[in-house]
Amino acid sequence: MADEVLDGLELKEQAWWAHDAEVTASGLFTMVRRLPALIRDVLVLSWQTSRVDTVVMMAATLLSEIFTALGLLATTDVLTQLFSAVPTAERLAAALPGIAAVVGAAVLRAAFREAGQWARDRLEPLLTQAAQTRLVTLTTGVELAAFDDPDFHDQVQRTSSTATRGPSMLLWAVMETVSGFIGLLAVSGALGVLHPVLLPLILLAAVPSTWASVRAARVSYQVTAGIAAARRRQSTLQDLMTQRPAAAEIRSYTMRPYLLAEFGRIYRWVIRYELRAVRRQQLAAIWGSAFGGIAKGLVYAALGLLLWSGQVVLAVAATAVLAIQRAGAATEQALHGVNQAYEAGLFYEDYVHFIADAAARAESSGSTAPPAETDRIRVDGISFTYPAADTPALTDVSITVNPGEIVALVGENGSGKTTLAKIIGGLYLPQAGTVTWGGVDQHAIDRTALREKIAVIAQDFTHWPLSAGENITIGRHDSGAPLDEVLTASGADAVVDRLPYGLDTMLDPSYQGGTELSGGQWQRIAVARGLYRDAPLLICDEPTAALDARSEHAIFESIRRHAVQRTVLMITHRLASVRWADRIYVLEHGKVIEQGTHAALMERSGVYAEMFTLQSRAYTEEG
Ligand SMILES: Nc1ncnc2c1ncn2[C@@H]1O[C@H](COP(=O)(O)OP(=O)(O)OP(=O)(O)O)[C@@H](O)[C@H]1O
Structure with missing residues (x-):
């Protein structure tokens, strides 16, 4: 299969990609530098969305990690007490408060974790909605010329898909990083006591898998950026093939084979692009796991060496193994969090970039x-x-x-x-x-x-999927010209009289109870919309x-009458x-x-x- 397809069409290099290139070229550390600003932005969004849930989520996550740490320290204490010498009834009795502390910490940790999760589950849809609302608020406020710019459409396409996950993904990643670091801090105390060389070794052991996930994150972002234009074309075609407006034309012009072939062509291009990315990600994962395994082996070898050389006594070996496992898990959690934040940051930066771009394209006004x-x-x-x-x-x-x-x-x-x-x-x-x-x-x-x-009766007016009444009053609602007069002047009265629910009839047959109008009937509704607006300039x-001769004559007469006090x-x-x-x-x-x-x-x-x-x-x- 040749590298044919969309080259020279949507997939030629675009100015907007300059930003992608800049972002995808940015390594982990560049992103870590940019993260504070992005995190601040997402925290503001979260705070504005729901203060209570934001506070509960942060406080509960912190408390849950603090109790994890306390639990671990208590466990280390108990194990040391029990196994530093042969366990006796007295030692067991002495360890009881420690055991109670372990249990108490576990219960509190679970309770706070659930509370944090609950707040998180509430925040997720709220944040998604907030991000989407921000998106549509901005897109409806940009200069109309932006909609003649393909770059703007690509940005909207990409941002629409990432806006839904960007903010919450970044927020969770930050929480995970914080949790991981608190956990690491807690066990590092225990490990420091056992032997100071173990901690840096554990950190080093996490490097290969972190490298692999950072690489996977970058590839995933590059794929999303690279296929944005193709995806937009694909979803436009999908809409045309699955929705009503083009359904008749597809059939009468026997377009089905052509459209399906076109759809398949883009699909193959996207799949090939994605599969290439999967291969790169898998290779990185294989190398990451291989080196990660070797590195973990080295940590245990180091522990064995310490035991053999007598620097760590056998009696606390259990604590050492437990602490190493905990530290490994906490390191992975922290680094996974950082990597997630990196990936989420790439997507969220897109969103932030779009917000800034849309703001720059905002309509100017005196x-x-x-x-x-x-x-x-x-x-x-x-x-x-x-x-x-x-x-x-x-x-x-x-x-x-x-x-x-x-x-x-x-x-x-x-x-x-x-x-x-x-x-x-x-x-x-x-x-x-x-x-x-x-x-x-x-x-x-x-x-x-x-x-x-100004009232505009446009050539390409929109058939709003709303009721007939709303299609006329939209934008003016209750403040327009008297509706009866408008209906008569536009000839829309005859249209509305024949609708099953009159002005309340939904003018879109793809919704329950909806119906469709003919081209000329729609045009009368559009004329009514313009007259109802009751503006000095029409x-x-x-x-x-699309009107028949009699209706056309009547409309022009109405417009002439309308023009008596107005300009047309x-x-x-x-x-x-x-x-x-x-x-x-x-x-x-x-x-x-x-x-x-x-x-x-x-x-x-x-x-x-x-x-x-x-x-x-x-x-x-x-x-
Ligand atoms: N969004 C657009 N982007 C690029 N070119 C456009 C766009 N809209 C219109 N044009 C071009 O601008 C020119 C003027 O178009 P316009 O729609 O103003 O013509 P018109 O006189 O109203 O035509 P008609 O009688 O067919 O409605 C045409 O050459 C058209 O191809």
Whole structure:
């Protein structure tokens, strides 16, 4: 199988990978240096999520380890008392308080461990939710242009999957490290008493397995980073193949073999990538275990040597073995914790990086209040190029929209009409030129407040999986225009009347009790949504493309009536509907090539006149 597949497509190197390369190149110690900041961040998140659970988890974990340590010390005491000479009844009696201490410590340790686990189990879903909420709060606040940037999508994909485990993974790893170190501290006292050379030997014995797990963690992170783009493509395809919107097209265009082959191609690529990683991880694990075994053997050999040379007496050999085992377990726990923290840190750093990136992409906004009513909107010499495009969508465009006017944008497909409307609607920022509202630069105006003044009936409006009523009132809820009037003006009343539960009907048949609307019925709902918003500026982008002739006429009449106290920016290919516009701008290849009233443009006999004549001739000749 060739190394074909997605090269040159999603899997080409991306700017975002520069960060991965930096992180994956960072060794354990670099990460250990970065960890304090990450741990602080996760502790703040945990504290904000649930103070009680955070405190209980930390306190209970600490106490449980303290009682483990005390138990071990008491055990060492008891064993020394019992086995330092031949056990007698007196020695047994003298050891009884020590035995009671061992039992008491074990009970308390178990109780605190359970309490810590309970708090941890509560925190896990809370932290996951908090991380996800942070994610969606940020993604809904970034500049719209971010969604035209594939790097942003890859970050979202990776962060969505790691956000769920990053914070809790890191928190648990920190707890495990702390537990391990406390345990180690406790036994090191006992081992120091036995012989000081044993402790460093035990620490050395843990090095091979720690190296193996650090390596495995890095490989696992590299895999996640390396397959992010492929995974996104795979899940997009999976959604298309498993959900309703594309189901009919997949069948009518007999796309199944193609899609399955494409899915399999990506799947094979991902699997090959993952299997290569598994091999690397397994090799590291084999070397780690082999050297770890040898190192452990050396520790016991050292103990044997100490016994043989008489530096450790046989009577305390049991304590020595027990302490070595405890110390080994505690060292492994601590180093495992550090490694887990390293792995979790890699993932969590991704999350933190994304949070910072999303914050940097956050929508900019001025602070000036927008004009009370629409006032004059002037677009002056604007140019705009989409992030993913080579050629500009708009070049040096200037238009004026006066209050109360109906202004139409016409032109062939791809001429830049929607882009211009989106810039006026404050969705994209032009790279050159200005947009002013009543003489105030759009940059200076509070963007959210400005959007409150705008209603958009978009070409690609969203079919929200909500009730019909919510699909109309969304974003305005109870503060819009009178609903009855809106329903009548948009023609949505006829749609709602036929729904089984009226406005309460769910408009998505994939949910219980839900139903689907036709394209034209949906468009009436979209028009109702725009009218309900009751904003001084109404932007209509092809509001009637899916409507029958009678509905289209009715809608345009409604919009004209609506425009009496408001301003309307209208985009349409139905030129008969723009005759009554106060001014028409004709766009071509991102430039305004003609402007004027219908009569003036017809007189000019230019592009508009040609388009209009073509359309009207088509009607008169066929009609
Ligand atoms: N998100 C995007 N990323 C890159 N290029 C885009 C994007 N959206 C639109 N374009 C390009 O910008 C140009 C203008 O598109 P726009 O949607 O503004 O045209 P339009 O006049 O509204 O077309 P239509 O009549 O088909 O709706 C087109 O060449 C289009 O391919």
